[in-house]
Amino acid sequence: MELTVDLLILISSLVFLRLWWRHWSKTGGGPKNLPPGPPGWPLVGNLFQIILQRRPFIFVVRDLRAKYGPIFTLQMGQRTMIIVTDSALIHEALVQRGPTFASRPRDSPIRLVFSMGKCAINSAEYGPLWRALRRNFVSELVSPARIRQCGWIRKWAVQNHMKRLADESFRNNVVHVMRNTRLTVCSILICLCFGARIPEEKILEIESVLKEVMMMTTPKLSDFLPVLGVVLRKQMKEAKELRRKQVRARRGFVERGEKVDGLEMVSPVGAAYMDSLIGLRPGNRGPLGEEEIVTLVSEVISAGTDTSATSIEWALLHVVQDQSIQERMYKEIVDRVGKNGAVNEDDVEEMPYLTAVVKETFRRHPPSHFLLSHAVAAEGAAVELGGYGVPAGVHVEFYTAWVTEDPAMWKEPGEFRPERFLEGGDGADVDLTGTRGVLKMMPFGAGRRICPAWSLGVLHVKLLLARMVHGFRWLPDPTSPPDPTETFAFTVVMKNPLKAVILPR
Structure with a gap:
């Protein structure tokens, strides 16, 4: 009986974690308003989903662009990556608002x-x-x-x-x-x-x-x-x-x-x-x-x-x-x-x-198909790009x-x-x-x-x-x-x- 209860609690916890992670992956945790992206797994996000595809990352990005649009989010383990693929958005971030996106994320x-x-x-x-x-x-x-x-x-x-x-x-x-x-x-x-x-x-x-x-x-x-x-x-x-x-x-x-x-x-x-x-x-x-x-x-x-x-x-x-x-x-x-x-x-x-x-x-x-990783320079609230939030410290990847x-x-x-x-x-x-x-x-x-x-x-x-x-x-x-x-x-x-x-x- 105790084993059955423990198993039920474990299954319920896993289901809750899955639902929570699915919500987090899609919404970026609500207030952050991150760009959309594929639902991930608990703790590792989309990391193993991408690794298990066994193909170059650029081909994965092309497929995700077709599904989620010109700007989307990947949660790669403990690293949040915002992928930007659109010419106008890249120009806005790097040229029109250059100082804002000119820093580098944590190495x-x-x-x-x-x-x-x-x-x-x-x-x-x-x-x-x-x-x-x-x-x-x-x-x-x-x-x-x-x-x-x-x-x-x-x-x-x-x-x-x-x-x-x-x-x-x-x-x-x-x-x-x-x-x-x-x-x-x-x-x-x-x-x-x-x-x-x-x-x-x-x-x-x-x-x-x-x-x-x-x-x-x-x-x-x-x-x-x-x-x-x-x-x-x-x-x-x-x-x-x-x-x-x-x-x-x-x-x-x-x-x-x-x-x-x-x-x-x-x-x-x-x-x-x-x-x-x-x-x-x-x-x-x-x-x-x-x-x-x-x-x-x-x-x-x-x-x-x-x-x-x-x-x-x-x-x-x-x-x-x-x-x-x-x-x-x-x-x-x-x-x-x-x-x-x-x-x-x-x-x-x-x-x-x-x-x-x-x-x-x-x-x-x-x-290279990507530029070196960029990051928002200012601390504090996320800046906006393409209608979505880009928090400081997040890896911003420009797929050029x-x-x-x-x-x-x-x-x-x-x-x-x-x-x-x-x-x-x-x-x-x-x-x-x-x-x-x-x-x-570029x-x-x-x-x-x-x-x-x-x-x-x-x-x-x-x-x-x-x-x-x-x-x-x-x-x-x-x-x-x-x-x-x-x-x-x-x-x-x-x-x-x-x-x-x-x-x-």
């Missing part, structure tokens, strides 16, 4: 290890620290004067890139696009940061450590359910060891006078990004420590390498698949510099078709890939058509920063937290792409045909990296 313990408690431009909360770090970054790395001053770095790296491609083609008959492009972009960014040229084997070592860091900081189950303390402790131990490895890999660069094997200091003192960090006192605090400098330099190299290299590989996929695109690019380049001339940074800014190919690559293959796929905004959005960005096309008036007119694509974000190095990234993509098409004719590898299937790493990459046959022009 996971593992991410805090690698950001030194959010002492990084991408992760810092909106305020004095972020402003100081970003201001320094812009003036010391991406200002027009600094870009001109460091033009020789790109010239040196691109020359090595072209020679490496020719050597690899001679040895193997094919070239690995991503591997070579990552190495070149990474070498440019390392030289910009440290003012030094270093051997390729050292670049590969740094690149390997950064890749480990990126994989370590991708979302994990313990981020959503911190109660999994045993799992988190193991991950934290691994993260701290990797962090020590990351610091050791850079230690020789922190003090300019230190001798490092294979290191050739080539920039004058004051021209390297690291020079500006030593002695910098950002916000209301003292000078940066060694690990904080490592964090800021790593941020530049890791973010800039992956996004630029991935974009170049996707562009070359279409260059290889559609020879008419390649020939039109080549003709434009030859008309500008001749068959034997050298393409420089000023030249690529005067090539409208090259620019159109790059923009269409960003539209069709954005580096839908904007580039929306048939209401683009003609035949699934097609790769660079011409759409030329005069008369449906993308001719598009602004990559999203500050002018309708927001139709490969670098928008508003206050737009990637501060977006113009530098575009320059690297244009310059490398132009030099590669000018120097070689690109053809499919008959043993490994181009495959546009996507997979999801730090950026959206090709599942099977592109290989190509190249012929000297």
